[in-house]
Amino acid sequence: MTDRLHRATLPAHLAAPVTPAEVGIVHLGIGAFHRAHQAVFTELAARATGDTRWGILGVTQRSATVRDQLRPQGGVYSVLTAGTDGTSLDLVGAVLDVAWPAEETPRVLSTIAAPTTHLVTLTVTEKGYCRDADGGLDVARVRADLEALSVEEAGTGAAGAAPSTTAIGLLVRGLAARRRAAAASGEDRPVTVLTCDNMVDNGRVLERLVHEAVDAALPGEAGDALRDWLRAHVAFPCSMVDRIVPATTPEQRDAVERELGVRDEGLVVGEPYRQWVVEDRFAGPRPAWEEAGATLTSDVAPWERAKLRLLNGTHSLLAYAGWLAGHATVAEAVTDPAIAARARELLFDDALPTLTPPDGADLHAYGESLLERFANPATGHTTLQVSMDGTQKIPFRWGGTIADRLAAGAVPRGAAFALAAWSEVVRREAAAGRTVDDPRAAELRDVVEQVGNGDAAAAPPADVVRALLALPGLLPDGAGTDERLVGAVVAEAGTLAERDAVAVAGRSEQPA
Incomplete structure (x- = not known):
């Protein structure tokens, strides 16, 4: 049996780690x-x-x-x-x-x-x-x-x-x-x-x-x-x-x-x-x-806001859209041209205009570097792993971008697609009798079942979107019921649902 690594017997060919005194x-x-x-x-x-x-x-x-x-x-x-x-x-x-x-x-x-x-x-x-x-x-x-x-x-x-x-x-x-x-x-x-x-x-x-x-x-x-x-x-x-x-x-x-x-x-x-x-x-x-x-x-806020809206926001979009498209990892999702285009939309059309760059930071270059980092297959982040805890992440990763763009009179199309992808993951998991990994999982499942009158599989995607966006604490005040946003998310969810229906039909027609 191989010995365990230990502070007392360190491999000689690597630099020795520190030994703290206390x-x-x-x-x-x-x-x-x-x-x-x-x-x-x-x-x-x-x-x-x-x-x-x-x-x-x-x-x-x-x-x-x-x-x-x-x-x-x-x-x-x-x-x-x-x-x-x-x-x-x-x-x-x-x-x-x-x-x-x-x-x-x-x-x-x-x-x-x-x-x-x-x-x-x-x-x-x-x-x-x-x-x-x-x-x-x-x-x-x-x-x-x-x-x-x-x-x-x-x-x-x-x-x-x-x-x-x-x-x-x-x-x-x-x-x-x-x-x-x-x-x-x-x-x-x-x-x-x-x-x-x-x-x-x-x-x-x-x-x-x-x-x-x-x-x-x-x-x-x-x-x-x-x-x-x-x-x-x-x-x-x-x-x-x-x-x-x-x-x-x-x-x-x-x-x-x-x-x-x-x-x-x-x-x-x-x-x-x-x-x-x-x-x-x-x-x-x-x-x-x-x-x-x-x-x-003296002020972390500009750095924090940029990272949450650019890196974390895009990471979540890739996770939900990648999950729906059958990609196991974020690296696979970001190399899917259709998903990458929506990620760029969230990054550069939605999030970037809402940000004030920290001193010395080039946020456009940072955004481009994120897509390269996400594509690194060695990182191995799975779409399932990143899609966990959506109700806890969405308020910070997409909420601010959405509120700021709506206040500026613009509909955040990339963020609308991201919300639609999340809504579809919740709906499809409930329809399959599974529970998403989320602290509010029971509440999410109940929403889908109520929309479907007790049958989650019968819940219309558009109605699921409206019910989920209105959940307390998910989006900033008013954003979840803003018809400009809701309409855009409903349209995106409809497209995703149609693609899934076509894919399911195609699989069912394949010979056994």
Whole structure:
């Protein structure tokens, strides 16, 4: 049996990773993206400066898988950079360990509270923020953590005795534990909470959700001390992240094992492109991420808006349209001339006119580069993977573009096609008796069944479009019922449905 990669026995032919002296960062949501993005920036910053205070305790939310991959390896893993011109392999040692809250909530809380920890970072995807349709905190989803917070703040139970079930709940409990530890020691212990997920104004959104959680768990005077401490000692800067990080395949693990001579169960894969823009608003010390290529700025909003509307918006269009056309990957979808033309329409006709370029940025060139990046077959992003969680992504990826173009008197044709493709995916999955992967999946299925009078297969595409666009929280106020947009989406959905009917008829006529 092949030995595992480990910090104590590193392959000699690759540059040795850093060995952090302590944990300085707790990261919630340590999936492949974090390991191929922020952890890499932290690694490179430590190599450039020799500052080893910034070891990462990763927290895996849904299962123990990442913990079980990295803990036997001492946290070290490799990053395979896969481009059209070949691949390269690097070792990363910034992660010291991984904890799973189902079994290790006390450890996570105490590490967030520790004086050596200066940052809590997050990549938990849009749905990990437990928001309701109006964007506020869905208290029911975090109730168990809020009840635990109430017990911990009252001093009637040990911190972490109740395993955390949500990232937001874990974060708030961790911040409360830090306040209690600061009060006991007589220290201030400021901390920065840095979200790296794809949401407009993401830092402010997270700050509001944290305060809503405290209000729900500790109303009135009971929560005053915690609320005051949060305002005085916690910063919530915004950030924008960009790197395509597909799922790692067994074939890639086997290829890397042959190169390393040991098995790396923590391997992640990323494209060559890597960008991180961070609002320079910290409550305390931080890694020198700018030494690794990150951009520190006073205003992330222009970068964030451009990335969401251009990259993420186009990525979702390619996923839904590619899924309908039978393409397994985004790389296949973007090389389909018909789909590529609609992607260019969304990029350059709809989104680009709504954007103010950040200083020094050429957004038209950025848009062209996106199509090239999406076409990189090495990234392997599947249309199924990117099409997940549509109701959580659409408001940020298409909503702003749609609202701005309608306000300017223009109908966003590319965005209308994208919405139609999403609507058709929802309708066809419901008609087939399947459920889309979405936090509002039951609601989406119910909409289609109601339109079809109890039979999802009988639901007319145009009526499904009208019902879906009117869902609360999907599109900015008024956009989902604007007849200019609705009419365009209905027409696009009709065309997609007709093409599907023709294709089905053609398949049924083929000899057995």
